[in-house]
Amino acid sequence: MSVLMQGDTTRLRVWDLPTRLFHWSLVASFAAAFITAESEKLRDIHVIAGYTLAGLITFRLLWGFVGGAYSRFAEFLPTPGTVIGYLKSLLKGNPQHHVGHNPAGAVAIFLLLGFGIAATVSGWAVYEDTGGRLMEELHEGASNGMMAIVLIHIAGVIVSSWLHRENLVLAMITGWKKARRDRVSV
């Protein structure tokens, strides 16, 4: 691993404000929906959280085309090659550093958006009493899928923060990330 000199790194505003607001609002609305899932007394909160989630995902789908450079889908669209390459570098203990989303994180984002769409559409169907058993099963399955991705994402953030000696949670709050000067392209 090459040792970076002080002058080799620079701070870069990677996550734009709408992306950060989206991220933490998604955290809050998904947590609210998950916590209230088992109760009829809290059904109104569950439904409001679900509609909020649907609105946030709609925004993110648009922002993936017109948002800041690092928020665009085209910037982090994963391919089997980039994902396998990244996972190999992790196993070797010499992880590739990506200023924006790394390829594994990118896969998680698309899965999260996909599960989120399935969970909110099926949730709406269940609430409106259409679709029956199938929609109920889909709603539970997609929501549990989201939770699984969230847990993997949190584990990934902790591991990456440690491997790269960079607080990624703080980066999603402030928007600033460390970048090597020679990698700064935007």
Next chain:
Amino acid sequence: MRYLLIVAAVLFAAGARAEVPRDFLSRFEKEAGVAASAERGARFFSTRQGGEWSCASCHTEKPTQAGRHAKTEKAITPLAPAANAERFTDAAKVDKWFRRNCNDTLNRLCSAQEKADVMAWLLSLK
């Protein structure tokens, strides 16, 4: 030999059939180890059991009628099998909704006896 196979097939088909409401009464009675009481079930159903809501808060005191969700005000189809043939025909669904609704009304799971009593009462409604 062929006769035996037919008997076996019929028995197998009987084992794989969907539940009928009476199956749940016998299952809960067996789990509880005591006979169910429709009267006790009626009382349990329509009075609060420690939570804010009773069963009747959503299902009404006459569950042969349609109910109304106490929070969302959405219509709920009748709970009594006499008025709604779809009720109590699917074990996974029955277990899921007893779990959810007992937690909402009792802040705990229902005992087998409580479920047996409610089943006995619901089955007695015409």
